[in-house]
Amino acid sequence: MVRRIVRSRVADHPAADDLVQETLLRVLGAMGRVEPGMLEPYAIVTARHVIASMWKDQDRHRRNQHRMADLRLPDAPDADLLLGEDRAAVAQALQHLSDRERDTLLAHELHGQDTRSLADELGSTAGAVAAQLNRTRARLRVEYLLAVERTEPFSDRCRPVLIALSSGDRRRQRDVDAGRHLLECELCARLSQPLLGRGQQHDDEVRIPIRADADVVLARQGVRELAARAGFSPTDLTIIATAVSEISRNIVRFATAGEIVVELLEEPRPGVRIVARDTGPGIPDVEQALTDGFSTYRGLGLGLPGARRLMDEFAVVSEVDRGTTVTMTKWRQEGSP
Amino acid sequence: MTEDHTVTDDESSGFSTLDRQDEHQLLPELVAHLREHRTKLRQEWATRIHDAHLLDAMTPQEMSTETRSVYDNYVEVLETGSVEALQDYARNLSERIIPRGVETHEVVGIVLLLRDVLARSLFEKYQTDFRLLNRVLDAYEPAANRIANTVAVSFVDERERVIRQQQDAIRELSTPVLPVRERLLILPIIGVLDSERARQLTEQLLTGIRTHRAKVVVIDITGAPDVDETVANHLVQTVDASRLMGASVIITGLSPEIAQTLVTIGVDLSKMNTIGDLQGGLEEAERLLGYKVTRQDGPVGE
Amino acid sequence: MNTGPALVSILRQGSYLIASIHTALDDSQLMRLQKDLVDQIGRHRSRGVIIDVAALDVLDSFGSRTLRDIAEMARLRGALTVIVGIQPDVAFAMVSLGMGTGSVHAALDLEEGLEYLDRQVRARQPGSSVVVPR
Numbered sequence A: 001m002v003r004r005i006v007r008s009r010v011a012d013h014p015a016a017d018d019l020v021q022e023t024l025l026r027v028l029g030a031m032g033r034v035e036p037g038m039l040e041p042y043a044i045v046t047a048r049h050v051i052a053s054m055w056k057d058q059d060r061h062r063r064n065q066h067r068m069a070d071l072r073l074p075d076a077p078d079a080d081l082l083l084g085e086d087r088a089a090v091a092q093a094l095q096h097l098s099d100r101e102r103d104t105l106l107a108h109e110l111h112g113q114d115t116r117s118l119a120d121e122l123g124s125t126a127g128a129v130a131a132q133l134n135r136t137r138a139r140l141r142v143e144y145l146l147a148v149e150r151t152e153p154f155s156d157r158c159r160p161v162l163i164a165l166s167s168g169d170r171r172r173q174r175d176v177d178a179g180r181h182l183l184e185c186e187l188c189a190r191l192s193q194p195l196l197g198r199g200q201q202h203d204d205e206v207r208i209p210i211r212a213d214a215d216v217v218l219a220r221q222g223v224r225e226l227a228a229r230a231g232f233s234p235t236d237l238t239i240i241a242t243a244v245s246e247i248s249r250n251i252v253r254f255a256t257a258g259e260i261v262v263e264l265l266e267e268p269r270p271g272v273r274i275v276a277r278d279t280g281p282g283i284p285d286v287e288q289a290l291t292d293g294f295s296t297y298r299g300l301g302l303g304l305p306g307a308r309r310l311m312d313e314f315a316v317v318s319e320v321d322r323g324t325t326v327t328m329t330k331w332r333q334e335g336s337p
Numbered sequence B: 001m002t003e004d005h006t007v008t009d010d011e012s013s014g015f016s017t018l019d020r021q022d023e024h025q026l027l028p029e030l031v032a033h034l035r036e037h038r039t040k041l042r043q044e045w046a047t048r049i050h051d052a053h054l055l056d057a058m059t060p061q062e063m064s065t066e067t068r069s070v071y072d073n074y075v076e077v078l079e080t081g082s083v084e085a086l087q088d089y090a091r092n093l094s095e096r097i098i099p100r101g102v103e104t105h106e107v108v109g110i111v112l113l114l115r116d117v118l119a120r121s122l123f124e125k126y127q128t129d130f131r132l133l134n135r136v137l138d139a140y141e142p143a144a145n146r147i148a149n150t151v152a153v154s155f156v157d158e159r160e161r162v163i164r165q166q167q168d169a170i171r172e173l174s175t176p177v178l179p180v181r182e183r184l185l186i187l188p189i190i191g192v193l194d195s196e197r198a199r200q201l202t203e204q205l206l207t208g209i210r211t212h213r214a215k216v217v218v219i220d221i222t223g224a225p226d227v228d229e230t231v232a233n234h235l236v237q238t239v240d241a242s243r244l245m246g247a248s249v250i251i252t253g254l255s256p257e258i259a260q261t262l263v264t265i266g267v268d269l270s271k272m273n274t275i276g277d278l279q280g281g282l283e284e285a286e287r288l289l290g291y292k293v294t295r296q297d298g299p300v301g302e
Numbered sequence C: 001m002n003t004g005p006a007l008v009s010i011l012r013q014g015s016y017l018i019a020s021i022h023t024a025l026d027d028s029q030l031m032r033l034q035k036d037l038v039d040q041i042g043r044h045r046s047r048g049v050i051i052d053v054a055a056l057d058v059l060d061s062f063g064s065r066t067l068r069d070i071a072e073m074a075r076l077r078g079a080l081t082v083i084v085g086i087q088p089d090v091a092f093a094m095v096s097l098g099m100g101t102g103s104v105h106a107a108l109d110l111e112e113g114l115e116y117l118d119r120q121v122r123a124r125q126p127g128s129s130v131v132v133p134r
């Protein structure tokens, strides 16, 4: 019976954005049709399906692609095994929540209790309850993914980073320096894929991984495209692309891996911010690296100081053996459209 | 403006429910009435325009001519239902009054006043028969709104066009690059240069070099009162960037003070082609341009 | 050796080589251009080299440096180099970055570049003190 539901559900809802939201809403919708004793397994299967379609959307991780294939062929011999696996994962994820978090979430999503009456019961406000529910959903997604991967976080930085990504809270992501952690932590880089894809692709931001020479060209093109949308003049676009070229090259030359994140700004006026992170050896003397003529590669020693001259704001933070983050901003000229 | 939008909405919904029969029967009657009392109504309207301090920029004669034309156009649109003629007239009127500084609110204001004057007159005429008055107003208002809308839109369109034209003209005027003769540009720098303006000048010069396929550029800084370090740096960058596009730069009007500034920031003046005055600079430019002609006669040392 | 659509084409015209860059190049592609071009200058005993950079999206420190290196190596092999097609925005960004023109000559476009080479090379030929190394 469960299998049949899964199959029909897969056909009906090919895409899913949010594991818990979707799962619980579906369970809620099916409550009348499901026998009381079957509610829990049904929820688990639905959860698994939602997750699977999430992975499918991402289409990034081979290991999980075959999970998906299994789901689309529910008669495959190991389907029951996988089903058990997911049931365990959901159970394990739920265990990581506090009693209060779990009860509130279930009361809201499963029994339809609204945030106002929950707030009354908990001696809180509706807004606070709603925020708490969002955090709980974000945590549940993270715990589920960890359980599915059958792994523990590599460090105590992993959970805060993953939860910040899961909740889509950009400020929190900055606070925990999520971008840097994803460069450093292979596990989180992998788990972040389905989390980042949760329907919140920001169209005012692009992220370009930098590993090889060719990526420098991609970074130049990426930043040019995005900045063009902010109305920069052709000259400014070339200036920004040139600065990005310089700092991306630094990543390729000095670090094994890094990324360029380009973000459009609205306040106080239109602009573009570029963050370049790497996991390189770091710069022991930033002051010196910003001096003209200081160079350890075949350039003109213009990498950092040159980029600084091209941009309006420029900051370098570097830690030896850990890496470097360059943050630079260009504001659109007043006269531009 | 928000009010105008509601007006437009009323109009479209009003039209769909309007009894077509009424429009056909009553409008000719209205038009006849408005023609009959033309002088009196137009006078009344002109007085109200005056009281509201609209179109103050116009002389009484102009007012008289224009109000007559607007009135007649207005009644004609009521009669024919075609706004095309009105559109042309409104655009033509706008073209004449925009240079006089007439604002959008004035134009919208006078049309709404006319609408009001005529509505009051209709009210007076039909007030004894309330049902008929209702039908008359139902027929009149949508047409009147359409007229107000047309005039306002025409005016705003025309105004935008004029503004665009003016901006283009100003941009043209402030384009500093003057092609003197084939392949020779002059960039006279006049007035105070800040970083942003220096930047714009450089961009314009570089584009000018490409457009005019310039080989020599004379930058005359006689008219620049002070050149600080930042501007001096821009100047050096401009010279370098021009070279990158294959054009040589001659700088004229360099005062001893500015020369000092350039030396202070580390510019090697011997690498810059500087000539005392513009005349000398132009002669040098011609020499540079004629250089290739002389060259073909035989090799010339560097 | 090249696969896919050519990023750069190098044509021989008389005693000149004309290298046209067709797209944005990364550092290794620039190095490859340098090597190919210098090889061909030697092989064809070219007297002049034109590098058309109009299609480059930027000329950053590495790109500028590479062009200078090419010019220097060409000079050592007896060839004069001229860079053509630097666009206004690229020129502006180059000088803002802090790149001077150095001693490499730049011309507006291919036509101008050829004219420059003709003039310079002809001027050098009779009684020229430049020895073309083999």
Ligand SMILES: [Zn+2]
Residues within 6 Å of the ligand: A153, A154, A155, A157, A158, A159, A161, A181, A185, A186, A187, A188, A189
């Ligand atoms: Zn981690």
